[in-house]
Amino acid sequence: MVPRAGLNPEVLARAAAELADEEGLEAVTVSGLARRVGVRPASLYxxxxxxTDLRLRVALLALEETAALAADAVAGRSGRDALxxxxxxHRDYARARPGCWAASQLRLPAExxxxxxxxxxxxxxxxxxxxxxVPPADEVAAVRLLGSVLRGYPSLELGGGFDHSEPDSETTWRRALDALDVLLRAWPR
Incomplete structure (x- = not known):
């Protein structure tokens, strides 16, 4: 429980992120968070x-966390190792922080x-x-392709999309990354 005097937008975003991970993003509401931190909903306003603001704050937090993790992970690597x-x-974050992962999929307002x-x-x-x-003219297409796999696969996996068939999801994930590596090495001209 967060002391009432310690409430601020950052503390509330972190508490909302914990709530999202434990109970799902749908549980992140003003009243749900107020119960969690032991105040009346009006106190949060x-x-x-x-x-919506709470959920967007969780999304922003998740984007910050995954960017920091990704920067550390790719530092000093290239090619397949970096990929x-x-x-x-992305996949590990989705598994460890499912509510935050769900929030990171929200559409952010342009501002x-x-x-x-x-x-x-x-x-x-x-x-x-x-x-x-990858030629500079195709960079956007390649970024979107990678984003589709890096965000889509974990979302499908979390939703149980790969639970009922063989091979197991880990094997498929590794094969998908192998295929992406081959595709990027032989990017069509």
Whole structure:
């Protein structure tokens, strides 16, 4: 429980992130968070604008956390090693922080994107692409392709999409990364 005097937007975002991970992003509401921190819902409105604001704060936190993890993971790596490191950060984060992962999938208003870690994610992906021979004109397409796999696969996996068939999800994940590596090495001209 957070002491009432210790409430501020950052503390509330972290408490909302914990709530999201434990109970799901849908549990992140003003009333749900107020119960969690032991105050009346009205007490939160001097710190956050409402449920949408809370969820967007969790999304921004998740983007910051994954960008920091990804930057550490890809530092000093290139090619396939960098690709796998970046990919594993996303998948591992989704598994460890499912509510935050769900929040990171939310569409951010344009005014929040600029100051968020979203652009840093694109920069990190471009850094990984420098280890491949992807022409500058195709960089956006390659970033979007990687983003589709790095965000889509963990989301499908968390949703149980791979629970009922063989091979297991880990084997498929590794094969998907192998295929991405081959595709990026032989990027069509």
């Amino acid at each position: 001097s710190h956050v604008a409402g449920t 796998v490191a970046l990919a594993d950060v 929040l994107v600029v100051g968020s870690a979203g652009p840093r994610h694109a920069e990190l992906t471009r850094a990984v692409l420098r280890g491949y021979d």
